[in-house]
Amino acid sequence: MPEIPINSLRELCENIYLKAGASEEEAKILVDNLIQANLYGHDSHGVLRTIEYCNYIKNGVIKPKTEPEIVKENEFALIMDGHWGFGQVAVYKAMKKVISKAKKTSIGVAVVFNCNHCGMLGYYTLMAAKEDMIGFAAANSVAMVAPYGSRERILGTNPLSIAIPAGRHKPFLLDFATSVVSGGVIELAQARREKIPLGWLLDDEGRPTTNPEDYEAHKEEKHGALLPFGGYKGSGICMAIEILGGALAGSGVSKTTTDNGVFLMALDVNFFQPIEEFKSEVDRLIDLIKKSKKAQGFTEVFYPGELEYRKEQSLxxxxxxxxxxxxxxxxxxLDGELSKSRK
Ligand SMILES: NC(=O)c1ccc[n+]([C@@H]2O[C@H](COP(=O)([O-])OP(=O)(O)OC[C@H]3O[C@@H](n4cnc5c(N)ncnc54)[C@H](O)[C@@H]3O)[C@@H](O)[C@H]2O)c1
Incomplete structure (x- = not known):
């Protein structure tokens, strides 16, 4: 497993995307998101995706050199058509607009449709937190999750992220799929021939299973279905995101393709409370959590985002x-092949 200096990895990936047809701006925005996912320990959403995305470019799923377009807008809200360019670029640009609206009015909201996979949602919510705003992002995705009580893949792994600025501490950063685990984790268990814990997956008959072979992403013969986190409560949140990303963004619910329908929001904290008072309350809560008595089997309590920041620092x-x-x-x-095909 090679350890690649961050700048070399960035340069290699940017060059791959440039050779695959991306503009310099697209390559920079996209690779920054992917590298940040690696730095936070979310390798499943890091530079590894380059292989899949370049395949999508080849097959015409992702269209490089595409400018996302605002198709409807008022002072608070906007609808963005990603025109099937890079998902990360469309969502980054939509979040920039959301933040600028929130600066003027206290709140900004956007939905993005015709949007390819947009990666780690925490990237966008942190953009808001850095501007002393609370950032929200949610996206629906390919149907792989059975709602509570069902054995059918109807919902996506539907990630949710909320970022909140703090004072002495780094921002609160909640960022996860609303399935217990992603399909990638099951595929990893398949490759390693390991059993999975009960509660992650149902087989085709709707029985809880520890056999990762009961799951075959995107294949017809054996489906299996991932389970939502948190029983019926998590299932409800997963369904709400399906509606925000699918019905509200206009990109369709219960998808059969790999794309995301995205919902974004930013609240300007200063409109609601003086920012320094707010941040000191968030700090106080984090301190209370960090200093709290530990439950049996725990030596430390973490707040959302903390493990990611530690991972980045250590890397x-x-x-x-x-x-x-x-x-x-x-x-x-891939880099070599793209160089040859450009000659
Ligand atoms: N675009 C898409 O379609 C899509 C779909 C699914 C997931 N994703 C992305 O994948 C990434 C990984 O998602 P995931 O579900 O594997 O994340 P995960 O299960 O690793 O959960 C991460 C979240 O839980 C917190 N956390 C983890 N361990 C903790 C602990 N011990 N104590 C307190 N908090 C803890 C983290 O700080 C973070 O907020 C996310 O960035 C998500 O946005 C994207």
């Missing part, structure tokens, strides 16, 4: 990001 101190041998070799091969 930066080590000077690089660990990339699986297989992924690294594929990236180098």
């Amino acid at each position: 930066r101190e080590k000077g690089g990001i660990f990339i699986d041998d297989e992924v690294w070799n594929k990236l180098l091969r």
